[in-house]
Amino acid sequence: MKRFAIPAAIVVALAFVPRLSVDLPYVFQGGLNTPGTLELLALCLLFGGLALSYDLLFGFTGLLSFGHALYFAVGVYIAAIAMTRWHWDFWVSVAFTALVGFLLAIVLGAVSLRVAGIAFAMVTLAFAQAGSILALKNPYNWTGGEEGFGVDYHQLPTWTVGILNTKHLYWIALAYAALVFAVVRWAINSSPGHVWQAIRENELRVQVLGLRPYTYKLMSYVLASVLATIGGIVYLLLLGGANTDVTTASFTLTLLLMVVIGGTGSRWGAMIGGILYTFANHRLGDLSSSHAVSSLPSVIRTPLQQPLFILGVLFILVVFFVPGGLTRIGQVGARLDRILRRPAVQEEVT
Amino acid sequence: MSTFLLLTITGLGLGAMYFLIASGLSLIYGLMGVLNFAHGIFITVAGYTLWFVESKLGDVPVLPRFLIAALAGLVVGTVFAALTELVLIRPLYGRHIEQVLVTVGLALAVTALVTAIWGSDARVVAAPGWTGQTTTIFGAHIPNDRWIEIATAVIVLFALEAFLRRTRYGLIVRAGVENRAMVTALGIDVRKSFTLVFAIGGLAAGIAGVLYTLYSTTVDPQQGTSLVIFAFIVVVIGGLGSIRGTAWAAIIVGLVQQYANYYASSGLGDLSVVLLLGIVLIARPRGLSGSFA
Numbered sequence: 001m002k003r004f005a006i007p008a009a010i011v012v013a014l015a016f017v018p019r020l021s022v023d024l025p026y027v028f029q030g031g032l033n034t035p036g037t038l039e040l041l042a043l044c045l046l047f048g049g050l051a052l053s054y055d056l057l058f059g060f061t062g063l064l065s066f067g068h069a070l071y072f073a074v075g076v077y078i079a080a081i082a083m084t085r086w087h088w089d090f091w092v093s094v095a096f097t098a099l100v101g102f103l104l105a106i107v108l109g110a111v112s113l114r115v116a117g118i119a120f121a122m123v124t125l126a127f128a129q130a131g132s133i134l135a136l137k138n139p140y141n142w143t144g145g146e147e148g149f150g151v152d153y154h155q156l157p158t159w160t161v162g163i164l165n166t167k168h169l170y171w172i173a174l175a176y177a178a179l180v181f182a183v184v185r186w187a188i189n190s191s192p193g194h195v196w197q198a199i200r201e202n203e204l205r206v207q208v209l210g211l212r213p214y215t216y217k218l219m220s221y222v223l224a225s226v227l228a229t230i231g232g233i234v235y236l237l238l239l240g241g242a243n244t245d246v247t248t249a250s251f252t253l254t255l256l257l258m259v260v261i262g263g264t265g266s267r268w269g270a271m272i273g274g275i276l277y278t279f280a281n282h283r284l285g286d287l288s289s290s291h292a293v294s295s296l297p298s299v300i301r302t303p304l305q306q307p308l309f310i311l312g313v314l315f316i317l318v319v320f321f322v323p324g325g326l327t328r329i330g331q332v333g334a335r336l337d338r339i340l341r342r343p344a345v346q347e348e349v350t
Numbered sequence: 351m352s353t354f355l356l357l358t359i360t361g362l363g364l365g366a367m368y369f370l371i372a373s374g375l376s377l378i379y380g381l382m383g384v385l386n387f388a389h390g391i392f393i394t395v396a397g398y399t400l401w402f403v404e405s406k407l408g409d410v411p412v413l414p415r416f417l418i419a420a421l422a423g424l425v426v427g428t429v430f431a432a433l434t435e436l437v438l439i440r441p442l443y444g445r446h447i448e449q450v451l452v453t454v455g456l457a458l459a460v461t462a463l464v465t466a467i468w469g470s471d472a473r474v475v476a477a478p479g480w481t482g483q484t485t486t487i488f489g490a491h492i493p494n495d496r497w498i499e500i501a502t503a504v505i506v507l508f509a510l511e512a513f514l515r516r517t518r519y520g521l522i523v524r525a526g527v528e529n530r531a532m533v534t535a536l537g538i539d540v541r542k543s544f545t546l547v548f549a550i551g552g553l554a555a556g557i558a559g560v561l562y563t564l565y566s567t568t569v570d571p572q573q574g575t576s577l578v579i580f581a582f583i584v585v586v587i588g589g590l591g592s593i594r595g596t597a598w599a600a601i602i603v604g605l606v607q608q609y610a611n612y613y614a615s616s617g618l619g620d621l622s623v624v625l626l627l628g629i630v631l632i633a634r635p636r637g638l639s640g641s642f643a
Binding site: 064112114115118119125126130134136137253254257302309311312313315316323 | 379383385387438441442446447448450451452454455456457458459460461462463465466467575579582583585586590616617620621624625627628631632
């Protein structure tokens with residue numbers, strides 16, 4: 001049972017955060033148990049889990065998808081529509097949303113996995129774009145168009161509504177992160193999980209061994225998508241509404257940034273990447289309006305106002321110098337060595 | 351009939367823009383195996399350079415001012431593309447996924463930088479008056495900028511074909527698309543053609559960026575990204591690495607989008623393009639031209 005001890009201890013420790021009134025100056029704007037801080041922490045945990053669900057595809061199966069946002073958006077939008085427009089019961093809406101995410105992943109996965117590599121990336125991007133357009137076009141006035149819409153809070157469980165209940169939302173987000181972690185851990189240690197990693201390393205060899213990579217890739221795709229759909233429902237609870245930001249291609253790209261910055265193909269790496277990225281994205285914005293930054297010359301100040309600029313540059317630096325992500329920063333030296341002494345042309349064996 | 355004609359010409363104009371963007375993407379992918387997510391940035395950079403130069407030349411008459419600004423946009427777009435290859439792509443040769451990741455990071459960072467400097471609102475570009483007027487043909491009032499877009503795309507198509515078929519560098523690029531290792535083995539430094547192809551792609555994308563300012567008369571930080579997504583679809587439908595396949599796919603996508611938007615319902619055009627992609631992938635997973643790498 002030792003293998004479960006560390007993650008379990010971390011979850012228990014994090015579960016006590018809403019009980020702490022410690023003030024961490026500069027890190028958070030208020031005490032740990034204030035609703036603002038808890039909301040930010042909940043978002044961090046949610047995106048930690050979501051990033052890990054993406055890493056199941058990218059890091060563990062070697063599938064570069066640019067359409068993961070679609071399933072997250074399905075979670076946000078379908079649940080919100082079911083509760084607000086159709087006045088369905090909360091748990092019925094949740095079950096229905098998960099079912100939609102599951103079926104959609106099977107259909108779209110079956111089509112897009114017909115192509116591999118970069119073409120797969122483009123096809124998933126196109127499907128996600130279709131979802132994004134659909135949300136923007138506001139069919140039957142369901143999606144609220146560009147502005148999105150707030151969920152009908154009468155349908156939500158009362159213990160999730162209101163600023164005083166933020167700690168419950170935090171626990172939901174923590175439970176989601178723990179769920180994704182446990183599922184991913186169970187999945188990649190199962191026998192299909194070993195095939196996924198074999199596909200990532202050498203798909204041809206898997207085929208030669210008499211297995212159908214297509215089926216296994218579809219399994220990985222569907223599992224990751226359903227996890228993202230559940231994440232979307234959690235996001236809806238946290239934010240209390242749906243907006244088009246979560247449908248865009250840029251949203252999937254930010255997931256990619258999280259996973260690569262943290263470290264691909266590693267459970268902790270993806271999760272920590274998601275947490276760090278979300279934290280930086282929110283706090284850098286506050287930082288740029290702080291006194292220390294506003295006194296800087298505008299050449300430096302202007303780029304600092306856009307967290308995505310800093311995170312994009314950080315991402316490029318990580319790709320160049322820390323290919324294993326920040327959680328494997330110890331290997332930087334070897335990497336620098338390789339760049340400085342690289343051969344004239346590196347040809348891949350085809 | 352006149353509506354149909356208007357839709358056709360407009361669809362071709364849109365297809366022309368898609369071709370200009372997708373041809374560069376397709377060439378870069380065919381030769382280097384890099385899906386260049388930063389391609390939309392070349393459009394944005396060219397568009398913003400145009401707007402910036404134009405706003406600095408306040409008292410020059412509008413036509414020469416636009417032409418100078420457009421030329422500046424093209425030069426900056428091309429140089430930016432070549433620098434992207436030299437600085438960011440070159441050190442990562444042979445590692446395709448990392449190259450894609452770097453272009454993703456560049457796309458996000460530059461979009462954020464442009465937003466930080468000039469804001470997220472659209473900026474108005476003054477286009478020569480004639481391009482905003484319409485020409486009447488068989489009862490259809492067709493905006494003049496559509497003609498420029500179509501003519502430019504045709505010229506670029508022929509220029510690209512001539513370059514690839516008739517010049518020594520074009521020969522190296524074509525050979526590189528077929529078999530890069532063999533070209534290297536013959537003692538040709540194929541990396542020079544990588545930079546060249548990036549510069550050509552940047553130039554074509556820059557032309558698209560300039561033409562898009564005629565089409566929309568504005569520039570905004572997101573437009574490059576939204577255009578490039580349709581260009582990706584065009585590239586996949588056309589078959590990666592094929593210029594002619596790209597041209598056909600661009601025409602089909604542009605027309606389908608316009609017809610569906612008008613005859614079915616507004617907004618359905620974009621969705622039907624995605625549907626078209628799904629059908630093509632099921633029927634011909636290698637795209638129309640079938641020259642999938």
